[in-house]
Amino acid sequence: MRRKNPWLSILFWIFISFLTLFPIYWLFVVSVKPAVELFSTPDVILRSVYWQNYIDVLNDRTLREYMLNSLIISTGNALLCTTLGFFACYALSRFDLSGKESIFFWTITNRMAPPAVFLLPLFLLMTQVYRIGDFSLLDTRIGMILVYCTFNLPFAIWTLRPTVDGIPKELDEAAFVDGASPWKVITEVVFPLCRPGLAVTLILTWVFAWNEYLLAATLTNFNARTLTTGLSEYVTTTGTEWGIMAAISVFTLIPALIVFGMVQRHIVTGLTFGAVKG
Amino acid sequence: MQSRKLGWLLLAPTLAVLFLFGVVPFFYVIYVAFHQWNPFAANPEMIFNGADNFRQVVFDAGFLASLGVTMAFVFFAVLTELIIGYLLAQAFMKDFPGKAIFRTIHTLPLIMAPIIVGSIWKLMTTPSIGIIPHLLDSWFGYDLNIGQSAGAAFAITVIMDVWHWTPLVTLTLIAALVSLPPDPFEQAQIDGANKRQIFWHITLPMIAPAVVATVFIRLMDALRTVDEVLMLTGGGPGSATRYVGVHIFKEVFPRTNYGYGSAVSVIVLYLTIVVCWLLYVGMLAPRNTKKG
Amino acid sequence: MTDPLDRPAPGTRPDDDTPEAAKPGFLPIETNWFDRLFISVVVWVALSLFWFRFIEPMGPSIWISNAIALALAALIITKG
Known part of the structure; x- marks a missing residue:
């Protein structure tokens, strides 16, 4: 100025x-x-x-497994959250449900909860309550996918709501008049139009799940460890392997950097609960 | 409209997942907090013991100390971010070539995993490996050792948080500044107001809602900072950087005293909700009075 | 979608003209019955914790604090 x-x-x-x-x-x-x-x-x-540090990381069987776990958990979680969030937004947008704005607001408050507070109850619930016979959710990929929904699902609903609201209602009403089933309307009329919004949501939820550490560190022991927990395992009191630690960090950073350009503007909208349009 | 049943059906899986992993843990932690429960104690059963856990919590020196350092951390981090963020936002209001690129670079830390930020700053500040202690030593002869000096460790965690989150403040404030109408500023300049007067009497009141919103979001995030601090200092040296989240992760969770741990969690949750609610009210109150 | 921060809290919608809707009281903000219940619970917890830390060691039972909190809650909910 x-x-x-x-x-x-x-x-x-x-x-x-x-x-x-x-x-x-x-x-x-x-x-x-x-x-x-x-x-x-x-x-x-x-x-x-x-390059030996990178080669060492890639040759390490444990770390390869962690990487695979991270990939499966974040992909599964992103797909689950985007799908459920899309259905939920469609329901909130098109149906006259009683108290739906309160429901919408309540889903968002789930994201504000401090994860550290939920470590203990989630751990106890997963070991004591949410179990069928010998199968408990603790230390399983499916368990982590579900737990990550607590912060990613509200986020998905938050970012998808404007997209779904923006699709003219006349379109799906016309399809209903033509005799299409609700499933057909959602998958063939609304879904194609929402694709850009869905892609952004998918990418961001994926990155958030990939980046998560605290819950992964406490709710997994061995089978479902993720790459971020692998990173912390390399910091020990007896002597950290700095090169390896840096190489793992780079591996963890790469996906975020790749998608950064695509979703840059949406990050801020997402992180501020939409208070600011990026 | 079509049948409401279908709407509820579409909403049901979302509500079920959030209920099981959001609402149930919330009430469960409150329930457990009123019990004595340690599976490795003489009596591993869950015994109702009234508010005894809370009686202990209020005298727990470690926990109270962690609350204290958390407040100091949140205060310094959020204040610094606000000041730097505002200055950078003002700097972005001018037009210059390459603005979009600089803005993109500035946004970059936001997408990085907190634990990676912690590991980056660990590599930057660990004595004998990091570049920062080396430069401080050769330029000023100052020996930075975050493993030993409590003050240095605290300062580095604040700097790390500022590096990570200032972009968020900058971008929210840019959005606020862009939407300001130009008239009051022109009028003030004609009236001969100086820069400081313009800032305090025109700019600040007009961007106040955005500032409050930003503080609110940053406060929430700073209160639950765990990953990066855990990676950088592990809460040490001593308990200098053991913020509440770190405290729960390092001191409360590994012990199997579930009842007591739940009580600590409930208190942290209580404080978070109160802070959150106060800010929410602070944000809504001006609007309500405006409405009359 | 509107700016979410403009979105009123559940129950405080301005168009909510039902009897339990917002009414002015001695509290500095407009509240409905749920807000006042929430404030009462917050006050109750704060008072209890304060009591545990400073007053109970000197003798008075926690039930006195609960009674005070209950009285305050009644006051806040009816007059707030």
Whole structure:
């Protein structure tokens, strides 16, 4: 508004961007250094690239399993949340249900709950109450998929509601008049029109599930450990393998970075419960 | 409209999942909090013991200390984020080439997993590996050791939180600033108001709802910060960075004293709900009075 | 969809003209019966915790605090 010279702004923003990007760059630097070089004088400039840390991570059977678990859990959770959220939004948008705005508001409050508080009750419920015979949800992928719904399902409903509300009601009413079944209307009339919104929701719920650590660390022991818990296992008091830890971090970071460009504008909308349109 | 039954049918799975993993745990934790329950104690059964768990909690020095440091952390982190976020938002109000790219870069930390942020800052600040202690040492001769100095560890967790979450504040405030009408500012300039007067009397009141909303969201998030701190300092040194979430994860959950742990969880939940509600009221109150 | 922060809390909808709708009281904000019940519970918990920490060690039973909280709750719900 005030200054006419853009160079000062650009210089300022290059500086800010440097502050944002440098820590991420540093992560990469550490991940491509052999352990011996790490403890010499910290060096900002990369002189040689050492890929062994990445190869070690990929060759580690446990970590490969964790990666697979992470993939299955986040994909399953994203698909489940987007599907259920889509149905729920359709119901909230098209039907005259009593108290539906209260229901909508209540679903959102689920996302605000601090996860640390729910560690103990979820752990107890999963070991003591939610079990059929010998099968308990603890330490299973399906259990984690369901638990992640507590924060991802409200998010999916929140982001999908405007999309579904935006589809003209006349379209599905016309289809109903033509004698289409409700299932057909949802899958063949509404669903194709919602595709962009559904894609964004799917991606973001996937990333949130992929990023989650606290619940995964407490509600799994062995079978359903995710990559983020694998990362914390590499930080021990007896001596952390810094290079490996950095390499795992990079692996965990990659999916988020890939989708970042696509969903950038929606992140803020999602994180602020829609208070701000990004 | 079509039958309501179909609507409820479509809503049912969502409500069922949120009921089982949201509502039931909420009431279950309150229920357990009123019991003595330790499966590895002499009596592993669940025994109702009234409010005894809460009697213990209010004298639990470790828990009270963690509440104290949490409040300090939230205060410093959210305040710093607000100030920096506001300045950056103002800087974004000008037009300059490459604005979109800088904005994208600035948004980047938001999508990163908290635990990765923790691991990044651990690699940045661990003595003998990190670049920050090295530079501080060679430039100022200051020995930064987050494993030993409580103050340094606390400061680094705040800096980490600021790095991670300031973009959110910036973007919410940009949205607020963009929607401001230009007239009051022009009028104030004609009347000869200086920059500080314009900020306090025009800008701030007009963006106040957005600021409150941002504080509300950041406060909620800062109160449940666990992953990054756990990764960076593990709550240490001592209990310098053992924020309530970290406290529950490290000190309460691993012990099998379920009744007591539930009582601690209930108190944290209570405080979160109260803070949340106060801010919600603070956000709605101006609107209500406006309506008259 | 409207701005969610403009979305009124459940029960506080302005078009809600039923008898239990918002009415002015001594509380600084407009409240309905559910808000007042909520405030009462919050006050009750706060008072109990305070009592456990500072007053019970000196003798007075927690039931006194509960009675006070109940009286306050009655006051808030009827007059708030």
